[in-house]
Amino acid sequence: MYDRSDDRSDRRNRDDRRLSHQSIRDLRFWAGLRPGQECGRLLWHPPTSATLYTDASSAGWGGGLTVDGVKYEARGFFGPGDATKHINAKEILAVTLSLLSFEDKLRVGAVVRLMRAPVHGRGATAGSAAWTRSCVVLGDHRFGAGAGGETSAQLLSLALAESTKGNYANKWVAFVFFCQASGYTYLPATTETVACYLGFIFERGTVAPATLQGYLTPINAVHALMQMERPAVGPLLVALRHGYARAYANISGGLRVKRVPLPAAALLRFANLGLTTADAGLRRRLAGLVMTGLTFSRPGGGANLLRKDVSLTGDSIKVQIMDYKHGARTDRERILINLPRRSGGGDDAPFRLVHMHLSAIAMATADGDQPCFSPVGDLRPLPTEVATVWMREAIYLLDVHPPDGGMYAGHSLRACAATSYRSIGGELDACAQLMGMKDKSTDVVSASYVDALVDTGDAARELYDRYLRVWR
Numbered sequence: 001m002y003d004r005s006d007d008r009s010d011r012r013n014r015d016d017r018r019l020s021h022q023s024i025r026d027l028r029f030w031a032g033l034r035p036g037q038e039c040g041r042l043l044w045h046p047p048t049s050a051t052l053y054t055d056a057s058s059a060g061w062g063g064g065l066t067v068d069g070v071k072y073e074a075r076g077f078f079g080p081g082d083a084t085k086h087i088n089a090k091e092i093l094a095v096t097l098s099l100l101s102f103e104d105k106l107r108v109g110a111v112v113r114l115m116r117a118p119v120h121g122r123g124a125t126a127g128s129a130a131w132t133r134s135c136v137v138l139g140d141h142r143f144g145a146g147a148g149g150e151t152s153a154q155l156l157s158l159a160l161a162e163s164t165k166g167n168y169a170n171k172w173v174a175f176v177f178f179c180q181a182s183g184y185t186y187l188p189a190t191t192e193t194v195a196c197y198l199g200f201i202f203e204r205g206t207v208a209p210a211t212l213q214g215y216l217t218p219i220n221a222v223h224a225l226m227q228m229e230r231p232a233v234g235p236l237l238v239a240l241r242h243g244y245a246r247a248y249a250n251i252s253g254g255l256r257v258k259r260v261p262l263p264a265a266a267l268l269r270f271a272n273l274g275l276t277t278a279d280a281g282l283r284r285r286l287a288g289l290v291m292t293g294l295t296f297s298r299p300g301g302g303a304n305l306l307r308k309d310v311s312l313t314g315d316s317i318k319v320q321i322m323d324y325k326h327g328a329r330t331d332r333e334r335i336l337i338n339l340p341r342r343s344g345g346g347d348d349a350p351f352r353l354v355h356m357h358l359s360a361i362a363m364a365t366a367d368g369d370q371p372c373f374s375p376v377g378d379l380r381p382l383p384t385e386v387a388t389v390w391m392r393e394a395i396y397l398l399d400v401h402p403p404d405g406g407m408y409a410g411h412s413l414r415a416c417a418a419t420s421y422r423s424i425g426g427e428l429d430a431c432a433q434l435m436g437m438k439d440k441s442t443d444v445v446s447a448s449y450v451d452a453l454v455d456t457g458d459a460a461r462e463l464y465d466r467y468l469r470v471w472r
Contacts, residue, residue, distance in 0.1 A: 052102070056087065056094035059392040063098025074101035077393050087206060127169030132157045138225060156225075163384060168218040175219055187222070189231045194219060195240050202244055208256060209245035260406035261415035261451050262391070264459035267293045270394050271349040275356075281375075282397075285390045287357035288373035289413065290350050292387055294463065295319055295337050296417040296434040299387035299410030308368030310358055315341045317355060321436065335436045340466050350463060387413060411449075418449035420460035426468060434467070 019027075054063040062075040074097070078085075082093060139153025160168065178200055179186035184193045194216065201207050201215060216232035223230050249255055267290065274286035288303040311318045321335035341355075342348040357372075364376045374382060388410035395401075395408060402408050418431050428442040428450075437444055 052095075052098060054091070054094040054098045056090040058087070058090075059389060061090065061094035061097055063094060063101060065098070065102045072102060074098055077396075078389065126166075127173075128162045128166035131160070131165035131169040135159075135225065167214070168221055171215055171218040172222050175215075187226065188228045189219065189223070191231050191234055191236055194232045195236065198237075198240055198244060202247065205251075209241065209248050210256060212241060212244065257405055257407045259409050259412060259415070260402055261419045261449075261454060262293075262408055262412040263400075263454075264416060264420040264463055265457060266395065266398070266400045267413070267416055268349065268459045268462060269398050269400070271353045273394070273398065274353040275349055282393075283353075284357060284373055284375075286394060287353050289387065289390050289394060291354050291373070293413045293417050294339055294350060294354065295321070296414060296421075296431070297321070298414060299384055303371075303373045303382050303386050303390070305372045306368060307361055307365065307370045307372060310372060312355065312358055312362065317351070317358065335434070337434065342462070342466050346462070348462075351466075385410060415449045415451065417464070418445055419451045419454050421464045421467060422450045422452075423454070424461050424465055424468065426464065430467065 051066045052063065054061065056062075060075065060077040063073070065072045065074075076097065078090065078093070082090065085093070135157035136153050139156040140150070143149035143152045175189075175197060176186050178184075178197055179189070179193065182196070182200075184196065186193070197215075198212070201212070207215065216237070219232045220230040270286050271290050274283045274290065277283050277286070291297075291305065292299070292303060305319065305321075309320050317339040319337045319339060321337070339351070339354075341351045361370065361372055361376065367379070369379055370376065371379065371382065374380070391408060391410070391413065400408075414435070418435065421431055421434075422428065428445055431450075432442045432445050435445060435449070
């Protein structure tokens with residue numbers, strides 16, 4: 001503007017030129033800016049014309065967008081790497097995924113891609129690595145540099161499984177943050193401090209009484225490593241946890257829902273869907289679910305079978321479970337399972353699906369460390385919760401619903417196997433051996449996995465009578 005007003009060729013019209021009122025207001029705005037405080041703020045704020053709302057659950061996410069009165073929706077399931085995250089992280093991820101779904105309407109894709117969480121959060125976590133380093137440093141300090149000291153420090157770091165170390169580290173950090181924010185001493189902590197921590201957890205409203213021990217055990221574990229008295233034990237904590245459970249039940253309107261076995265008919269439908277779907281990824285996940293159910297595996301155990309753990313013949317699948325929960329710590333043996341094709345020449349959809357998928361893996365790669373139910377080339381282990389995520393996807397697709405007051409979780413597959421096998425006349429001893437119970441104990445099988453009131457029907461026989469022929 002100054003250059004134009006100083007233009008000699010247009011000097012004759014300079015006196016006739018006047019600034020508009022808006023230009024004068026803009027100049028006053030610029031002249032009044034304070035350096036370092038107001039520079040960089042928006043000059044004009046456009047009116048809000050879009051509203052985004054999101055939500056997340058343990059299994060999936062959903063989002064809605066309203067633009068000038070027009071509504072759009074998006075939804076989906078969390079991947080295996082995201083299913084294990086805290087609900088707060090899932091809520092943030094739901095926002096990210098919703099924004100990506102409406103990218104063409106909001107024009108925020110470039111920003112959202114910088115926020116996007118990785119698809120996989122698998123393998124050794126930062127928490128487990130930190131726990132390992134702490135154990136090594138503590139062992140070096142305690143055992144010294146003498147003969148065997150360094151090895152003892154390494155053995156101390158191997159006392160827990162990687163997933164357990166990661167969980168303990170994250171829970172311990174949460175406790176430390178609470179103590180620092182509240183002015184409490186966290187090492188050594190007192191029972192009263194732990195009691196206050198339980199009150200804080202209850203106020204959050206996201207932790208059920210059944211999972212409360214997972215927040216206390218890491219506190220005791222750290223104190224045990226330091227050879228300090230464990231603070232999260234004793235009659236005071238017992239009374240407090242009873243009160244926690246009663247208050248939680250009052251707020252929830254009753255006791256927690258019951259984890260029920262997946263119906264054998266539903267598992268059979270998983271197999272049939274896997275044989276008919278054109279989605280290779282869905283077929284792989286359904287094969288993992290069926291394999292987990294047929295081998296009585298823990299959640300994630302069947303899904304993490306490696307190519308070298310399985311051998312195929314025309315009429316059988318031979319499986320060795322190399323490691324499982326508490327297996328190494330209690331010096332147990334591997335579990336060997338012979339999964340035969342059903343006799344009688346029937347269809348046997350479960351066997352066909354698993355055998356077909358494993359045959360495809362064997363032809364696609366010679367790498368013995370290839371997980372059987374991960375994409376070829378991806379050698380990272382799947383998280384233990386993957387079976388729950390896959391199962392919820394399958395029951396959603398097939399419109400399977402739990403009974404009133406019940407719920408399906410990862411262990412519902414294992415309970416399906418035990419309940420179905422027992423209902424067709426299978427022996428508890430054989431069931432305990434297939435499940436890898438310590439000393440082949442049948443007590444836990446009867447108490448925690450077999451539901452004697454479930455009517456399994458003909459589907460149970462189609463799935464599990466193959467083992468009756470083997471064991472008899």
